[in-house]
């Protein structure tokens with residue numbers, strides 16, 4: 176999957192996050208994120224890279240099976256196939272970015288951008304879609320569970336020892352929680368994030 | 369731990385949550401919460417009940433070791449011992465409630481109350497404390513990780529088979545994410561929860 180070929184993927188070209196790198200560091204401490212997790216995620220990235228399509232099939236299947244989730248890709252109850260497909264390509268890239276990108280200023284900035292794209296400030300704009308204008312925050316937080324639970328079998332497919340799979344899974348859980356946390360920023364009242 | 373003996377514990381006596389039971393049901397679906405999880409949590413409650421003090425030692429140790437967390441129990445950098453102790457008793461009760469209470473209207477209402485108690489609307493009021501007026505939402509969400517990761521060894525202490533421990537742990541993860549999600553309500557901009 177090549178960056179430049181993904182429509183709307185603007186990593187490294189977005190506005191600065193209101194969250195500082197020092198605040199990110201405290202958040203990392205809070206989710207127990209260490210250098211071991213960086214290494215485990217790098218390994219997870221290698222295991223998951225050839226499987227991104229199969230992973231996205233599971234996640235899109237989950238969304239598609241639940242009207243209260245599919246509505247966010249829909250207008251008046253009609254799912255927008257183009258929108259679903261374009262977002263899917265960026266979602267695939269996100270799996271790799273989460274595992275392999277350094278969590279630096281560019282990464283932090285793009286987390287803020289992704290958060291905004293879930294809110295009325297930027298939703299639909301990237302793809303010229305006309306779907307629901309906002310994804311409710313409760314589902315972003317709740318998604319930590321399905322995105323963490325469903326990744327385990329894919330991590331197991333890499334042929335690594337059980338302890339190593341556990342380490343990759345724990346690191347993935349921390350990384351997903353970290354990003355879901357950062358994405359909540361634009362939803363939260365002034366000064367309360 | 370008896371309810372009536374816990375200062376400030378007002379389960380069943382609080383205002384109605386703005387979240388409906390139908391919305392709770394959709395959230396449960398989103399975190400993959402099923403009747404199997406209810407059963408696994410009931411079993412977890414039995415395993416954890418005699419260990420609540422040891423669990424709270426771990427959690428309070430984690431908070432105490434991080435100035436960016438301990439500040440929420442502090443005024444001008446000075447931790448409030450009374451406040452810490454009173455909240456600790458309710459936190460212990462919460463472990464049992466999460467595992468054993470039905471997730472009905474009373475439960476939903478108390479989740480909203482706990483959320484409020486983390487915000488400037490109600491923080492400190494229950495205990496007449498004078499600590500920081502608000503816990504930032506980012507740490508509530510981030511806490512899903514330490515509260516989930518640290519419970520595993522305590523679940524293992526019950527002498528159950530590994531698969532059963534995994535089931536209890538998965539159910540706990542879902543329940544903690546569900547509550548952290550509900551608690552975010554008062555932090556979120558109108559209409560975006």
Ligand code: HEM
Pocket residue numbers: 183184185238244245247248262265266269289292293297298299300301302304310314315316318319322351355
């Ligand atoms: C932790 C939870 C979630 C993760 C990790 C996630 C991941 C992503 C990613 C990586 C993108 C593309 C970002 C980009 O433009 O580069 C995206 C966009 C999107 N996601 Fe999510 N998402 C989450 C929650 C949800 C939920 C609950 C829904 C509702 C079904 C949802 C629906 C969408 C939609 C509609 C877009 C397109 C937004 C736009 O118009 O630009 N997401 N998500």
Ligand code: HEM
Pocket residue numbers: 376377378431437438440441455458459462482485486490491492493494495497503507508509511512515544548
């Ligand atoms: C998912 C994350 C969290 C859980 C499960 C949790 C759990 C609880 C519970 C059960 C209570 C007592 C509720 C009652 O009054 O009956 C409470 C209160 C409190 N928690 Fe949390 N908490 C979380 C996040 C945090 C964080 C990140 C902090 C910051 C260190 C924190 C600090 C406090 C404080 C200071 C109180 C007392 C609030 C008051 O003045 O009434 N909590 N928490």
